[in-house]
Every structure is written in C-alpha cells, then in structure tokens.
Amino acid sequence: MNLINTMIILAICSIIGIGFYCLIITRNLLKLVIGLQILVKGVMIAVIFAGNVQGKIEMAQSMAYTIIVADTIVTVIGLAMSIQLRDKTGTSDIHSISKLKR
Amino acid sequence: MAAVLIPLIIFTPWLSAIMLWFIGDQHEQAEHTIASGATVLSAIFSLLLLLEISDETLLISPIGPMFGDVSFTTNAMSVLLVCIANCIGSLTVIYSAAYMRHEKSLGRYYGMILLFIGAMSGLVLTSNIFLLFFFWEITALCSYQLISFYNDDPNAVRGGLKALFITQFGGIGLMTAALLIYGQIQSLSIPEFIEAARQGAIPTNVLSLIGFLLIAAAAAKSSQFPFFTWLPDAMEAPTPVSALIHAATMVNSGIYLLARFYPAFENVPGWKETILVIGILTIILSSLMAIFANDLKRVLAYSTVSQLGYMFTAIGAGSVLASQFHLLSHAIFKALLFLAAGALIHSISTRDMHQMGGLFKKVPIISVTFIIGALALAGIPILNGFWSKELILEAVHEGTTIWIYLIMLFSVILTAIYTIRCVWLVFFGTPRSDRKVHDAPRLMAFPLVLLAIGTLTSWLFFTQINHAFSTSLPLHKIELETLTKMADKVLSDPLTYIAIGMSLAGVGLWFFKKKKDLSFPLLDIVREASLNSFRFESANTGIIQILTATSEGIRNLQTGSLNWNIFGMIAGFLIVSILLLIGGR
Amino acid sequence: MPLIYGLILAVLVFSAHKATRVKGLLNSALWLAGASCMTSILLYVMGAPGLAVIELSVGAGLVTVLFVFAISMVGDELINSDVFVPRWLAISIIVMSFGILAVFLILQRLPEMQTTRSEIFSQLFWVDRELDVILQGALFISGVLGILLLIAPSVTKAIRGGKSK
Numbered sequence: 001m002n003l004i005n006t007m008i009i010l011a012i013c014s015i016i017g018i019g020f021y022c023l024i025i026t027r028n029l030l031k032l033v034i035g036l037q038i039l040v041k042g043v044m045i046a047v048i049f050a051g052n053v054q055g056k057i058e059m060a061q062s063m064a065y066t067i068i069v070a071d072t073i074v075t076v077i078g079l080a081m082s083i084q085l086r087d088k089t090g091t092s093d094i095h096s097i098s099k100l101k102r
Numbered sequence: 103m104a105a106v107l108i109p110l111i112i113f114t115p116w117l118s119a120i121m122l123w124f125i126g127d128q129h130e131q132a133e134h135t136i137a138s139g140a141t142v143l144s145a146i147f148s149l150l151l152l153l154e155i156s157d158e159t160l161l162i163s164p165i166g167p168m169f170g171d172v173s174f175t176t177n178a179m180s181v182l183l184v185c186i187a188n189c190i191g192s193l194t195v196i197y198s199a200a201y202m203r204h205e206k207s208l209g210r211y212y213g214m215i216l217l218f219i220g221a222m223s224g225l226v227l228t229s230n231i232f233l234l235f236f237f238w239e240i241t242a243l244c245s246y247q248l249i250s251f252y253n254d255d256p257n258a259v260r261g262g263l264k265a266l267f268i269t270q271f272g273g274i275g276l277m278t279a280a281l282l283i284y285g286q287i288q289s290l291s292i293p294e295f296i297e298a299a300r301q302g303a304i305p306t307n308v309l310s311l312i313g314f315l316l317i318a319a320a321a322a323k324s325s326q327f328p329f330f331t332w333l334p335d336a337m338e339a340p341t342p343v344s345a346l347i348h349a350a351t352m353v354n355s356g357i358y359l360l361a362r363f364y365p366a367f368e369n370v371p372g373w374k375e376t377i378l379v380i381g382i383l384t385i386i387l388s389s390l391m392a393i394f395a396n397d398l399k400r401v402l403a404y405s406t407v408s409q410l411g412y413m414f415t416a417i418g419a420g421s422v423l424a425s426q427f428h429l430l431s432h433a434i435f436k437a438l439l440f441l442a443a444g445a446l447i448h449s450i451s452t453r454d455m456h457q458m459g460g461l462f463k464k465v466p467i468i469s470v471t472f473i474i475g476a477l478a479l480a481g482i483p484i485l486n487g488f489w490s491k492e493l494i495l496e497a498v499h500e501g502t503t504i505w506i507y508l509i510m511l512f513s514v515i516l517t518a519i520y521t522i523r524c525v526w527l528v529f530f531g532t533p534r535s536d537r538k539v540h541d542a543p544r545l546m547a548f549p550l551v552l553l554a555i556g557t558l559t560s561w562l563f564f565t566q567i568n569h570a571f572s573t574s575l576p577l578h579k580i581e582l583e584t585l586t587k588m589a590d591k592v593l594s595d596p597l598t599y600i601a602i603g604m605s606l607a608g609v610g611l612w613f614f615k616k617k618k619d620l621s622f623p624l625l626d627i628v629r630e631a632s633l634n635s636f637r638f639e640s641a642n643t644g645i646i647q648i649l650t651a652t653s654e655g656i657r658n659l660q661t662g663s664l665n666w667n668i669f670g671m672i673a674g675f676l677i678v679s680i681l682l683l684i685g686g687r
Numbered sequence: 688m689p690l691i692y693g694l695i696l697a698v699l700v701f702s703a704h705k706a707t708r709v710k711g712l713l714n715s716a717l718w719l720a721g722a723s724c725m726t727s728i729l730l731y732v733m734g735a736p737g738l739a740v741i742e743l744s745v746g747a748g749l750v751t752v753l754f755v756f757a758i759s760m761v762g763d764e765l766i767n768s769d770v771f772v773p774r775w776l777a778i779s780i781i782v783m784s785f786g787i788l789a790v791f792l793i794l795q796r797l798p799e800m801q802t803t804r805s806e807i808f809s810q811l812f813w814v815d816r817e818l819d820v821i822l823q824g825a826l827f828i829s830g831v832l833g834i835l836l837l838i839a840p841s842v843t844k845a846i847r848g849g850k851s852k
Contacts, residue, residue, distance in 0.1 A: 005800065020672055023665070027771075031707070034712075038703045038707060045729060052734055053800060055801065061735045062816055076833065077833070079757040
C-alpha cells in the first residue's frame with residue numbers, strides 16, 4: 001500500500017464528496033455553481049492520477065483540458081442564469097423557478 | 103435480376119408517396135392516377151419476382167457491424183406475400199379512386215397506403231431481423247394513421263390508438279427477441295439464426311424464450327387471443343384500407359413471422375402447442391362474436407380474426423404449407439368481401455345490417471361477388487376457401503389429438519352460421535329500410551370481378567405453389583404434391599364430407615333458429631358475453647386504468663427539485679459501488 | 688515527497704470545504720480560487736505542468752473574476768428556508784458511498800506514481816488534436832461572450848439605477 005496513492009485517493013474522494021454534499025444541501029444557485037466547480041476539480045485530479053499511474057499522462061492531460069472547457073462553460077451559463085433569475089424572481093433560490101406540478 | 107427487382111418493389115411506392123406529397127391535394131385526379139400507376143407498376147415487379155424464387159440470401163450492401171447486412175431473400179413464402187400485398191394493394195388503390203372521390207386530404211391517404219405497401223414488401227422480403235423490425239413498425243404506423251384517417255371522429259382516433267398500443271406489445275416482443283438473437287449469435291441474419299438453432303448452438307431456455315416472444319409478437323400483430331380486440335375497432339378506417347391492411351396483408355405478417363421461424367422452434371417443447379391453443383381459442387371466441395354482431399364490417403373483422411386463427415392452428419399442427427395456402431385464399435376472398443361490403447356501404451351509407459335486406463336484385467354485381475366470397479369463407483366446394491380449409495383440417499387431424507379436430511369441426515359450423523346470417527340479412531329477406539342503393543361503378547366493379555375470379559380459380563395453382571415452397575424452403579420439410587393428388591386425397595377422405603356436412607348443418611341450423619325463433623338460457627348467456635367481447639374489453643380498460651394510476655403515482659417522485667435529484671444520483675451510485683464491492687472482488 | 692503531497696492535499700481539501708460551507712458568497716468565491724490554486728500546484732507536482740497552467744489561469748483567474756462580477760450583481764443573499772434533504776441523510780449517504788469508493792480504490796493496489804515529466808504533451812495537444820483544440824477554444828470564447836450577452840440587460844439596469852441615485 002502506497003502512502004501517496006492512498007492520500008491522493010482519500011483527497012479525491014473527499015473533494016468529490018464535498019462537492020456533492022454542497023449540491024444536495026444548497027438552494028442558492030451561485031453556491032451550487034461553486035459546489036459544481038469543487039466537484040469537477042476532484043474529478044480532474046482523479047483523471048490526472050489515473051493517467052499518471054497508467055503511464056498515459058499526455059492523454060489524461062488532453063482529456064482534462066476538455067473537462068476544463070466544459071466545466072467553465074457550465075459555470076458561465078450557471079452565473080448568467082443566476083443573474084437572470086435574480087432579475088425575474090428577486091431571489092437566487094432554485095426552487096422559485098420550479099413550475100412542475102406537485 | 104432479383105437484386106434490381108427488390109429495391110424497385112420497395113421504392114416505387116415510397117418514391118411515389120413522396121411525389122404525392124409534392125403534388126398536393128388540389129390536383130385530385132393526378133393523385134388517383136399516380137397512386138394507381140405506382141401500385142400497378144410495383145404489382146408487375148412483384149409478379150416478375152415469381153420467376154426468381156430460390157432459397158438463397160441476396161446481399162444488397164453491408165451497413166456496419168451493429169445492424170447486420172441489408173440482405174433479402176426470395177423464398178416462396180416471401181414472394182407469395184409480396185405478390186398478395188402488391189396485387190391486392192393495386193386493386194384497392196384502383197377501387198379507392200371511386201370510393202374516396204372528393205374526399206379531403208387524399209394525399210395523406212394515398213401516401214400512407216403507398217408507404218404501407220412498400221414497407222410490407224420489405225417486411226416479408228428481408229432476411230435481417232433488424233430490418234424486419236424496422237418495416238414491422240412502419241406497417242404499425244401506417245395502420246394507425248389510416249384507422250384514424252377521419253380524425254375528426256373520436257371513434258376513429260380511439261380505434262387507431264388502440265391498434266397502435268396493442269400492436270406495440272408485439273413490437274416489444276419482436277425487438278426483445280431480436281436483441282436476444284443478436285446476443286446469442288452476434289448476427290442479425292435470420293438464416294444464420296435458424297441454422298444455429300437447429301444445430302443446438304443456442305441454449306434451450308433462451309431459444310424457447312425467443313420463441314414465445316415471437317408468438318407474442320405474432321399474436322398481437324395478427325390480432326389473436328388475447329390481443330384480438332383491436333381489429334374490430336380498426337374498422338373505422340376507410341373500407342379499402344380495411345380490405346388491404348386489416349384483412350389481406352398486415353395482419354398476415356404475424357403468420358409469416360411464425361412460419362418463417364418455424365424450423366428454428368420446431369423442436370422447442372410447448373411452442374407448437376401454444377400456437378395451437380391460441381388459434382383454437384381465437385377461432386371459437388371470434389366466431390361467437392361474429393354471430394352476434396350487427397355491424398357488417400365488424401362481422402367481417404371477426405371472421406378475419408377467426409380465419410387468422412385457422413392459420414395459427416395450421417402452424418401449431420405442423421403444416422406450414424396449409425397455413426400459407428389458406429393465407430393466399432383468405433387474402434383474396436376477404437379482400438373481395440371487404441371491397442364488396444365497402445361498395446355497398448358507400449351506396450347505402452350505413453353499416454348496420456338491420457338497415458339492409460332484400461338488396462340482391464338491386465345490386466347484382468355486388469351481391470354475386472359478395473356471395474362468392476362468403477361461400478369461400480364458409481368452405482363450400484369448389485372455391486379456394488374450401489381447399490385450404492380442408493388442408494388445415496387434415497393437418498389438424500393428422501398432427502394433433504381428436505379433441506382439437508372436433509373443436510375445429512364445431513368452429514366450421516360457427517363459420518357457416520355467421521356467414522349465412524350476414525348474407526341473408528344483407529341481401530335477402532324483406533327490405534328493412536327505404537334507403538336508396540346503386541350498383542358499383544366501373545372502377546369499383548373491376549377489382550371486385552377480378553377478385554371473384556381469383557376466388558374461383560386461385561386453388562388451381564396449388565401444384566406451382568407447392569413446388570415453389572418445397573424447393574425454396576428446404577428446412578420446412580414440405581412434401582412435394584400436385585393438384586390432382588391433393589384433390590384426390592381431399593375428395594376421397596370421408597372427413598371432407600363430414601366438414602361439408604357441418605357447413606351445411608350450420609346453414610340449416612341458422613334457418614331453423616330463424617323460423618322457430620328459439621330462445622333458451624344458454625344462448626342468451628353466450629349472446630350477452632359475446633356482445634361484451636367476453637370481458638376482454640373491460641380487461642383492456644382495467645389495464646389502462648392501472649397504468650394511468652401507476653404513472654400518476656410515479657409522477658410524485660419527479661419533484662423537479664435539484665437537491666432530491668442529485669440525492670437520487672448518489673443513492674444509485676451507492677448501490678452500484680456496493681454491488682461492485684460484493685461482486686467485483 | 689509524501690510530506691509535500693500531504694500538505695498540498697490537506698490545504699486543498701480544507702479550502703474546498705471552506706468554499707462550500709463558509710458564510711457569504713464572496714468568501715466562497717475566494718476560497719474557490721484558493722482551491723483552484725492548490726489544484727494547479729498538485730497537477731504540477733503530479734507531472735502535468737501544461738494542464739496546471741491552464742487550470743491556474745482559467746480556474747483561479749477567469750472563473751473567479753466572473754464569480755466576483757456575478758456576486759456583485761446578484762448580491763449576497765441568505766436563503767433561510769428549510770433544506771429539502773435532511774442534513775444527516777445527506778452526510779451519511781455521501782460518507783457511505785465515497786467511503787466505499789475510497790476503500791475500493793485503495794484496495795486495488797494501483798501502481799506507484801511516476802514523477803517523470805511528460806515530453807510529448809505539446810505534440811499530442813497541438814498537432815494530434817489540432818481541430819479539437821481550436822473548436823474547444825471557440826466554444827470557450829463563445830461561452831464567455833454568452834454570459835456577457837445574457838447579463839447585459841441587468842448590467843444596463845444596474846448602471847442606470849446607479850446614475851439615478
């Protein structure tokens with residue numbers, strides 16, 4: 001059992017867990033986007049870690065680049081949505097836009 | 103040659119359907135002409151295909167590793183059905199030129215019929231089960247669209263939706279069977295599957311699962327027990343559509359499916375017996391319903407269901423040839439019956455048989471052709487229905503126990519009763535209303551006369567059909583026979599005379615009952631039950647209610663709350679990781 | 688080496704925790720920037736320097752700027768109403784599922800980390816994935832332009848409101 005590996009795995013799991021916990025618990029849209037960012041950072045570290053131990057770090061890097069792009073665009077859309085939401089409803093609570101029956 | 107003919111057969115109707123769409127509904131005459139021309143052309147192509155019958159698989163082009171090859175086959179069974187679909191298709195389209203004159207949205211009508219004819223040809227010609235499923239669903243779509251053609255009539259819309267939903271059960275069965283086949287042999291080719299099944303390369307339990315899924319698919323498509331309630335409600339369609347799709351072609355695709363896969367499941371225990379039982383139950387129930395129905399088209403629909411039951415029974419008894427021969431006879435005489443009934447309904451503008459009566463003198467062409475069809479339906483010699491029905495009875499007598507044969511004889515009586523009742527109520531007796539009628543116009547009379555000639559003569563081709571079947575379907579083990587031998591065998595068998603006697607007994611029984619006006623409790627119970635479709639209608643309603651209630655309940659889960667959704671995702675992830683932890687190490 | 692890793696990882700996890708739990712959105716955004724910095728350092732140590740640079744400039748730079756901008760428009764808001772999922776349930780399910788994942792991964796006996804620097808990343812990145820990278824860059828820029836377009840009405844309103852005051 002390798003110490004560094006163990007530490008990194010624990011860190012990855014806890015970062016992803018923190019991100020998901022934030023997504024479950026929060027109702028503020030901006031805070032949700034922050035949780036998403038944390039989550040994706042954990043995933044990115046996991047990708048690089050996997051690439052490293054498999055000896056395919058270049059491939060992992062170029063994959064992680066795509067993750068950064070997608071994540072940034074999701075963040076940007078989330079921010080724009082929160083601003084629009086605030087304009088329309090006066091709050092950042094995501095439950096204020098849910099019009100689904102029951 | 104066949105490699106050119108098959109695409110022509112499929113794409114001539116499809117391309118002309120697109121052409122009709124471009125022409126638009128302002129040019130009515132052009133639409134009639136193009137539709138008739140395209141179907142006659144594809145009928146000629148399909149007749150040319152008769153010269154190309156062989157048992158080889160024809161590769162058109164490969165389409166990648168997942169969907170198999172675009173391959174077709176020209177065995178006798180497929181070519182027979184293609185000819186039926188295209189020839190009867192062209193006759194009904196010619197008939198439609200008179201029947202649908204001055205109707206709205208003709209482009210939609212003809213477009214769907216042409217799409218249907220092309221898809222039906224593809225369905226029976228292809229030897230790739232994925233393409234089979236593809237064409238199968240196109241025919242279901244066309245059937246739904248054409249049943250609901252008068253879409254301002256709520257009954258028509260309901261009938262169409264019912265047909266669509268019930269046949270979808272069959273579609274699901276076929277799709278699951280196709281996936282299982284692909285999972286077992288990594289190929290979608292039907293001949294390869296049959297080969298693998300015969301060599302025992304597929305585990306028995308999987309093989310029987312595939313077999314029973316295919317039975318479900320066939321039963322739903324061919325409107326057999328317990329799915330038989332959709333076909334009578336499909337009679338809201340324009341009559342040419344009923345004649346083409348709901349009597350002559352689409353409902354036969356279930357029979358075709360079973361007959362095509364017959365060699366693969368021949369030795370699966372219980373497979374043939376299941377088909378036999380389904381067929382027998384359908385025959386009895388639908389014949390009883392036909393006896394008590396008052397709507398002319400509904401009577402014909404119930405009789406279609408019961409005749410399809412005969413074909414099921416023939417396959418269950420092990421005689422594919424008898425079922426296919428009856429399929430040919432039935433397609434011809436039932437299309438004739440429907441078209442004649444349609445001509446009558448068109449002129450008298452009601453479908454209630456109690457409003458008709460005494461029409462024999464007024465509409466001679468319709469009456470004579472209808473009665474020829476009815477006699478064939480009842481199995482009176484020497485019409486084509488007689489020969490094929492005798493073949494089925496003989497196969498049942500040889501292949502099963504005596505009890506099944508006795509039930510079949512009983513059903514022959516029932517068939518005779520509902521046929522004579524229908525003919526008598528419509529054409530004889532005293533007129534029960536003062537509605538004006540006129541005989542069929544020329545465009546309607548032409549298909550009627552042609553189909554009547556077909557009904558009288560199609561059995562003469564038995565030798566050729568039998569030869570084509572036995573050479574191009576080696577796996578079905580069809581004995582080589584000639585017409586004279588077959589006729590000799592049928593006519594020298596005392597059982598034949600019992601069956602004819604049963605038919606006549608049915609006719610006599612009906613007249614007896616009519617004169618004496620009998621009424622006893624059992625008859626009333628049966629009438630009540632059959633007017634209520636033996637509770638199958640309420641069972642359908644119950645299923646729909648259960649489904650609606652379940653989906654209302656499930657909807658509560660879908661809160662639209664992001665937090666709960668993500669909670670659900672994590673819960674799913676937890677389950678997966680626990681499973682991994684248990685099973686993965 | 689384990690000490691360096693331990694330190695970086697501890698700071699990373701701590702700032703991630705702070706970013707999600709701290710009161711006030713601005714503080715959150717700043718902790719997020721901190722977490723991004725630590726991620727970038729970690730990536731560099733793990734042998735992915737190219738990615739580390741991108742992460743630092745985008746994650747800690749661009750996203751933080753956008754966050755601060757958005758927060759200044761929306762304002763800090765405390766939503767007091769009840770959460771839907773109970774806290775104990777959320778914590779327990781997260782700990783269970785990711786605990787299992789961590790145990791599962793640790794018991795896998797993965798090979799050791801390598802510390803060699805990658806040489807051919809630029810080759811792979813700029814030559815093999817040329818079209819891909821250009822398209823992603825275009826996507827990136829259009830995303831940023833998109834937010835500007837989406838928030839433009841609010842910005843003009845805010846400026847007008849400020850003027851009228």
